[in-house]
Amino acid sequence: MQPEAAEHQPQAATEAAPLAAEAATGQQDASSSGPCPTDAPPSGVAGSEAADKVPPPDPNDPAVQMRINNLSKWATVKDVKHLLERRLGLTGVRKVRKISNQDYAFVYFQSAQERLAADSGINGHKWKGSVLSTAQAKPLDPDRHLKREREGGEGQGGKRVCAQQAGGRGRGGSGEAGEAGGAAAARTAADAAAPLHRLEYAAQLEQKQHFVEKALRRLPREMQAAAHRVAARSDTQRERWRMPWLSQERLNQRHGLPCPVAPVLPAAATHGYRNKCEFTLGRDEDGSVAVGFTLGTVASELARLREAFVAPLDPPVRLSLAVRRGAPPGEYKHAGEPAEAGGLETAEGVETVLGREYIEETLLGLSFRISPDAFFQVNTLGAESLLTLLRAQCSLGPDSVLLDVCCGTGTIGLAMARSVKRVIGIESNAQAVADAAANAARNGITNAEFICAKAEQATRQVLERLTPSELDSLVAIVDPPRAGLHPDVVKALRRCAPLRRLLFVACHAPAFVTNAVSFCRPTSPSFAGVPFELVQAWPIDLFPHTPHCELVTLLERSDLVAEREAAQEAAQAAKQAQAVQTQAAEAASTPTDAAEGGAVSVWG
Numbered sequence: 001m002q003p004e005a006a007e008h009q010p011q012a013a014t015e016a017a018p019l020a021a022e023a024a025t026g027q028q029d030a031s032s033s034g035p036c037p038t039d040a041p042p043s044g045v046a047g048s049e050a051a052d053k054v055p056p057p058d059p060n061d062p063a064v065q066m067r068i069n070n071l072s073k074w075a076t077v078k079d080v081k082h083l084l085e086r087r088l089g090l091t092g093v094r095k096v097r098k099i100s101n102q103d104y105a106f107v108y109f110q111s112a113q114e115r116l117a118a119d120s121g122i123n124g125h126k127w128k129g130s131v132l133s134t135a136q137a138k139p140l141d142p143d144r145h146l147k148r149e150r151e152g153g154e155g156q157g158g159k160r161v162c163a164q165q166a167g168g169r170g171r172g173g174s175g176e177a178g179e180a181g182g183a184a185a186a187r188t189a190a191d192a193a194a195p196l197h198r199l200e201y202a203a204q205l206e207q208k209q210h211f212v213e214k215a216l217r218r219l220p221r222e223m224q225a226a227a228h229r230v231a232a233r234s235d236t237q238r239e240r241w242r243m244p245w246l247s248q249e250r251l252n253q254r255h256g257l258p259c260p261v262a263p264v265l266p267a268a269a270t271h272g273y274r275n276k277c278e279f280t281l282g283r284d285e286d287g288s289v290a291v292g293f294t295l296g297t298v299a300s301e302l303a304r305l306r307e308a309f310v311a312p313l314d315p316p317v318r319l320s321l322a323v324r325r326g327a328p329p330g331e332y333k334h335a336g337e338p339a340e341a342g343g344l345e346t347a348e349g350v351e352t353v354l355g356r357e358y359i360e361e362t363l364l365g366l367s368f369r370i371s372p373d374a375f376f377q378v379n380t381l382g383a384e385s386l387l388t389l390l391r392a393q394c395s396l397g398p399d400s401v402l403l404d405v406c407c408g409t410g411t412i413g414l415a416m417a418r419s420v421k422r423v424i425g426i427e428s429n430a431q432a433v434a435d436a437a438a439n440a441a442r443n444g445i446t447n448a449e450f451i452c453a454k455a456e457q458a459t460r461q462v463l464e465r466l467t468p469s470e471l472d473s474l475v476a477i478v479d480p481p482r483a484g485l486h487p488d489v490v491k492a493l494r495r496c497a498p499l500r501r502l503l504f505v506a507c508h509a510p511a512f513v514t515n516a517v518s519f520c521r522p523t524s525p526s527f528a529g530v531p532f533e534l535v536q537a538w539p540i541d542l543f544p545h546t547p548h549c550e551l552v553t554l555l556e557r558s559d560l561v562a563e564r565e566a567a568q569e570a571a572q573a574a575k576q577a578q579a580v581q582t583q584a585a586e587a588a589s590t591p592t593d594a595a596e597g598g599a600v601s602v603w604g
């Protein structure tokens, strides 16, 4: 709800998604699908600056078009393409149309699905100092567009249309166009909040695997590009960038991937998994106060929310309301379960308007309190899978010191606290830090401390204060927001020589790759310390029906990997030598046919 909190989760699709089951049944507000057409894409698309070889998409088909707002006026088509494909990892970008000196661009996608998936990646992303937003590009021929809607009705099959144009937001719409518009808008809202909901779950997982692997394949390429930039300097530099783990031979063996990637871990629950929803409040076309997500069949709980405290309010234009529910994992029944707490974000901050000031969740037997503004994984069962994986891969022992960077309410550190000597969490959100301390206390954990500070300011100092023996048993887990780690955090962790293993939890694989390049590039004055290598990656699906996928990776110092590989090779060689010796010994002790008195040859 605060700008910072907004960064933490995949936005638009997930934050707007009302417990995926609702999304799939269309119980959502057209407002969540983004603003209505404001501009038509310039005509003559085929001759645009970024023309490529594929035939241009039909400029009248709004399902594949998007307008991106708040771009830098000076950004070029190439810049925008780079942003979409490289930084945001979007697929299916067919064409970008950007007129210089304007702060918007039109993008054409290969398919409606890729266009819908792009919404969540772009909305809220900060680029060159501005927060980007998307809008539906207005079709070139509105009459024709409306006619198609009227004629199409349900048969439009997922094509994205603007509800307002089609006769209201599905509530007040009248006449033929209004009814068709209502159905279309409900479809549109579901598609916007959970763009993959039309796909079988297995196909969703396949898509996520592909997305993660595509992002990871960028790592060797980016390393190569960086190597080229420095290679010009000297032979020594070139030599330093020759990294065995990224050799062509190894990459070929792994189909271009920098490390083994496990199959995406499926979600334990694919419907009704969200524990938090945010709604936009405002006025509808009649001037009445309206809460989002009321389009289509109104969930009774949400209708009550509106009656109880939204209607008496006088929202200026947009307010945001978040409702959260805590539920014991495994006991999610259906998407309409009552919310436990609701917070309304106003100019003065978050005001509790429903239930308690915080909700409670249980993770792996530990109880957590979560304040309205604190981050918590929206999928509680998924969070348990994530913690289980981290626990298994951390190699912690009773002497370990665990550094939990971007710790939120302390979930990761506290889940490991009983297996280690000490947990230190760093988190910038004061409410989350207060929750983390309270969570330690409510679970009787006394070896965890939480520091309220920006990680880029605190990490180095925290590391410098550790004793040599603490440093020797240090393990770090970083779980930054969508944009990734601040470069100063990467540098501080790299510089800390005793830190040899690091687990990285990323909710946006492309941002992780940018950080990984900084962890893995050769030592230099700016990037001190032995480089890390990527050892293994585990994608986890925490957000069914959306294109988002959590990614956990293990990074280890290259000398540690080399030591392990040398040890493995030595063990292998010893095993082979042993096998040869055993064979020789067996051969020596086996009596020959002659010695046995001669065997009868079957050949006579």
Ligand SMILES: C[S@@+](CC[C@H](N)C(=O)[O-])C[C@H]1O[C@@H](n2cnc3c(N)ncnc32)[C@H](O)[C@@H]1O
Pocket (backbone or CB within 6 Å): 004, 008, 374, 375, 376, 377, 405, 406, 407, 408, 409, 410, 411, 412, 426, 427, 428, 429, 432, 453, 454, 455, 456, 479, 480, 481, 482, 486, 507
């Ligand atoms: C993806 S969440 C992870 C939270 C926690 N590890 C969990 O699993 O619940 C990222 C967290 O980073 C925090 N954060 C964002 N920017 C930060 C910064 N510069 N320094 C420290 N923490 C930050 C956010 O407030 C948020 O709690």
